[in-house]
Amino acid sequence: METFAKAKEGWLKRYLELPNGIPSHDTFGRVFASLNAEAFQAGFSRWVQAVFRVTKGQVVAIDGKTVRRSHDQTIGQDAIHMVSAWASQNGIALGQRKVDDKSNEITAIPELLRLLDVSGCIVTLDAMGCQKDLAQAIRDAKADYVLRVKDNQSHLRQDLEDWFIYGDQQAFKGLTVDYHQTVDKSNGRIEIRRCWAIADPVAFEYIRHYDAWTDLQTIVRVQREVHAQGKTSVETAYYISSLPNNAAQLLEATRHHWAIENSFHWVLDVTFREDDSRIRSGASPQNMAVFRHLALNILKQDPSKMSLKQKRFRAGLDDAFLLALLTRI
Secondary structure, three states, X not given: OHHHHHHOHHHHOOOOOOOOOOOOHXXXXXXXXXXXXXXXXXXXXHHHHHHOOOOOOOEEEEEEEEOHHHOEHHHOEOOOEEEEEEEOOOOEEEEEEEOOOOOOHHHHHHHHHHXXXXXXXXXXXXXXXXXXXXXXXXXXXXXXXXXXXXXXXXXXXXXXXXXXXHHHHOOOOOOOEEEEEEEEEEOOEEEEEEEEEEOOHHHHOOOOOHHHOOOOOEEEEEEEEEEEOOEEEEEEEEEEEOOOOOHHHHHHHHHHHOHHHHHHHHHHHHOOOHHHOOOOOOOHHHHHHHHHHHHHHHHHOOOOOOOHHHHHHHHHHOHXXXXXXXXXX
């Protein structure tokens, strides 16, 4: 940062006074280590809400990521784990929260939701987030939920699996069920996705403690069948949702959830090399994670067809392009 700032000192002085010149490397380090991380995260969320319009009805995927090299074995400091919210349609990070030591994502997600305005959106969570308290927190935030059910909710998963087996045997006759299928073909690869969505009081009666899930309306089965290189694989997943049994909408929500992995976490690792960062003093790891999210949001607003890596590189070389990025938000 010091090297970049010194190279751009003339340009920076157009916008900053810099009476003492460019800060030193150590000064940058002390500032980022001392900056109140929670206040910075809250400020980031307020900036996003002020600058970006989050479309109602879109999927907001929430998932966690470990900043792998932020650990310090000499002092027993583990790598930090950040839970982030990703607006799939806007393609931006809405906010983030560091998972406290000796805790997990389940406690961090409600705190993150309190920072965000997700009203009217569809919040998706993977299996760890399939918790009754989180379903309540999402509804309290005036959003709908789509939660994946896996073995951490073993009774619920078994009940859903058994019920859909029964539905198959009856060809879903007399049940309130909706069905949707998509087929994607690319480079010799065929992917078929099928979704069954049931909203039926009779079905719910066979699900243990279903009424503990706030505003539960629909149980969902998604089947993903992939044909590639002469081989076929089939994967089945189960979900619960507060949405009506619109299979097309629910299938789209489950697909959008993976955008946080492919369009966000992967970009942080490959374009920003987050997992290679050895920044680890004080609050620096989480503050720098927020800076990466901020930079990613800014780059995402540029309409050119360059890759994010090219945009980032060009911004470091071309002052006019850098200014255009900063003034577009």
